[in-house]
């Protein structure tokens with residue numbers, strides 16, 4: 001599953017605005033896990049855990065914890081730009097769009 005847009009990152013100003021957006025969105029996203037909480041272990045393997053989005057097992061080193069909802073995401077469920085999972089990135093995109101409309 002590849003939903004990533006392949007455009008190069010925008011200018012610095014735009015990026016700073018979006019980081020401010022992330023802190024606002026944080027209040028609206030329910031926490032699935034606490035920060036620092038471990039991902040769901042794959043009981044058939046010591047070094048693998050489940051991605052909270054696609055429920056597939058991945059090596060622990062491939063999983064990252066979303067800074068917004070706390071879910072663990074594999075590389076294909078992860079948006080590196082904001083350190084969030086694809087689900088929260090969808091929220092960021094929505095907020096970005098409504099932000100533009102209100103101005």
Ligand SMILES: [Zn+2]
Pocket residue numbers: 051052053054055056073074075076077
């Ligand atoms: Zn995944």
Ligand SMILES: [Zn+2]
Pocket residue numbers: 066067068069070071084085086087088089
């Ligand atoms: Zn998330």
